[in-house]
Amino acid sequence: MARKPQENPALDMTPMIDVVFELIIFFVVTIKQEDIFSKLNANRPAPSSGSASEENDTPPCTIEIGKGRDANGVIVYNKREMKRAELDQNLREVARTSKKTAIIIRATEDSPHKALVDVLDICYRNELFSVSIFTM
Amino acid sequence: MARKNQENPALDMTPMIDVVFELIIFFVVTLTEAQKKDETIELEDGKHGIVLTPEELPPSHMQIDIASRDKNGKPLPKGRISMGDREITPDEIGRRVKERMKKYGEFPVLIRADFNCRHEAVARVMNACTANGLWKISFMAVNEDKTSKPGRPGRKHLDAVKRRAH
Numbered sequence: 001m002a003r004k005p006q007e008n009p010a011l012d013m014t015p016m017i018d019v020v021f022e023l024i025i026f027f028v029v030t031i032k033q034e035d036i037f038s039k040l041n042a043n044r045p046a047p048s049s050g051s052a053s054e055e056n057d058t059p060p061c062t063i064e065i066g067k068g069r070d071a072n073g074v075i076v077y078n079k080r081e082m083k084r085a086e087l088d089q090n091l092r093e094v095a096r097t098s099k100k101t102a103i104i105i106r107a108t109e110d111s112p113h114k115a116l117v118d119v120l121d122i123c124y125r126n127e128l129f130s131v132s133i134f135t136m
Numbered sequence: 137m138a139r140k141n142q143e144n145p146a147l148d149m150t151p152m153i154d155v156v157f158e159l160i161i162f163f164v165v166t167l168t169e170a171q172k173k174d175e176t177i178e179l180e181d182g183k184h185g186i187v188l189t190p191e192e193l194p195p196s197h198m199q200i201d202i203a204s205r206d207k208n209g210k211p212l213p214k215g216r217i218s219m220g221d222r223e224i225t226p227d228e229i230g231r232r233v234k235e236r237m238k239k240y241g242e243f244p245v246l247i248r249a250d251f252n253c254r255h256e257a258v259a260r261v262m263n264a265c266t267a268n269g270l271w272k273i274s275f276m277a278v279n280e281d282k283t284s285k286p287g288r289p290g291r292k293h294l295d296a297v298k299r300r301a302h
Contacts, residue, residue, distance in 0.1 A: 011149055019157065027164070038185030038279035039192065039246060044266045071252065107255045113202075114251035116258070117180040117277050124184040133273075135259035 040120040042105075043132040060102035061094055063087070063119055065111045073115030088122045095126040103131045176203045180251035182277025196240040199276075200229065200261050204253035215250075215257030230264040237268060248276040 061077070068074035077087055094101050103123050107116055116133070123131050186192065203216045217224055219232075236243055245265055249258050262273050 011146075016153060023157070023161075033282040035278055035282050036280040037179070037188040038182050038277050039188050039274040040182050040185040040277055041272060041274045044262055044271050044273060065255070107259075109254065109256040109259060111255045112251070113249045113253045113255055113258055114180045116255060117182055117251065117275055120275060121180075121182040121184050121277065124182070133262070135255065135262070 040117065040124060041129070041131075042120060043130070045104075045132045045134060058094075058098045058101045060104050061091075062104045062106060065105060065107040065115045065119060067108060067110040067112070068115075071112055071114065073112045075115060075119060084118055084122060087119070088125065091122055091126045091128060095128055099127050100130065101128060103128050104134060105131060106134045106136055108136050176205055176207060176209075177201055177248060177250045178252070179248065179276055179278045181281075182275075183279055185277055185279060187279050188276070193246070194244070196236065196243040197246060198232070198236065198243065199246045199248055200224075202247065202249035202253050202257050202261065204250040213254070215253045217257060217261060226260045226264040229261060230268050233265050233268040233270055237270065242270065242272070244272070244274060245270060246274045246276055 064076040066074045066076065074081055075084070075087055076082070077090055082090070091103075105116065105119055120131060123129070199219070201216075201218045201221075203212065203218070205211050206216065217226065217229070219229070233245075247258060247261055265271075265273060
């Protein structure tokens with residue numbers, strides 16, 4: 001009641017600014033930063049075209065993925081079980097001869113998806129992009 | 137009644153501002169609600185993949201989620217295949233792929249599968265796509281982890297790869 005006589009025609013901005021700041025702080029605090037995602041492309045082999053790799057001189061590399069003792073799965077290359085870092089080294093050699101080398105990944109049904117993504121990532125790291133996935 | 141005499145010809149903005157704020161809050165809240173997806177899925181790291189930007193995903197793209205555990209954390213050995221938070225069978229995926237192929241031609245398929253799920257579930261989804269003439273499949277991975285989840289088992293070994301000088 002005491003306010004009435006003081007009210008002036010100009011809009012009082014102070015409460016609005018207060019509220020806006022309150023809102024800004026609220027959103028800054030609550031907003032969640034999103035992860036950045038990547039995508040790894042691969043091909044499924046077409047039933048008839050086993051000849052895709054024959055355009056290159058280098059024979060395709062086969063990497064096998066199976067179920068391991070732990071959640072990481074097991075990776076076999078050149079008939080030898082190996083760790084991710086080792087596979088990376090091997091594929092770097094492959095990439096040095098030809099980046100067009102076809103990579104064939106053969107995964108068993110009980111292998112973890114993690115191993116497949118890891119192998120794809122290692123292929124991408126070495127710029128080997130023609131990857132196809134077989135399921136056994 | 138006492139107000140009438142004070143009313144001045146200038147428009148009173150206060151109620152309008154109130155309503156506008158109310159609307160802003162409403163839309164912000166409903167928007168974040170609408171973007172919800174299967175939160176149980178944890179992706180494996182893939183730092184060398186193609187970074188996913190909105191341009192990388194045309195409106196014709198199709199995303200399929202595969203979870204390895206249910207919302208209570210109980211493991212699902214067969215995996216739960218879903219699209220937009222709704223469970224879906226591989227047959228239905230095949231049907232949708234066929235429909236979309238008619239509409240757009242070849243379109244990108246993105247599989248967002250939990251790092252822990254069996255390859256079998258992934259293979260079923262891939263087979264549903266290949267059976268309808270779609271041979272290119274993409275897998276989603278984490279390029280940069282901003283929402284840190286310490287102790288995530290998915291990331292250890294790749295750090296070892298990263299540490300080595302290239």
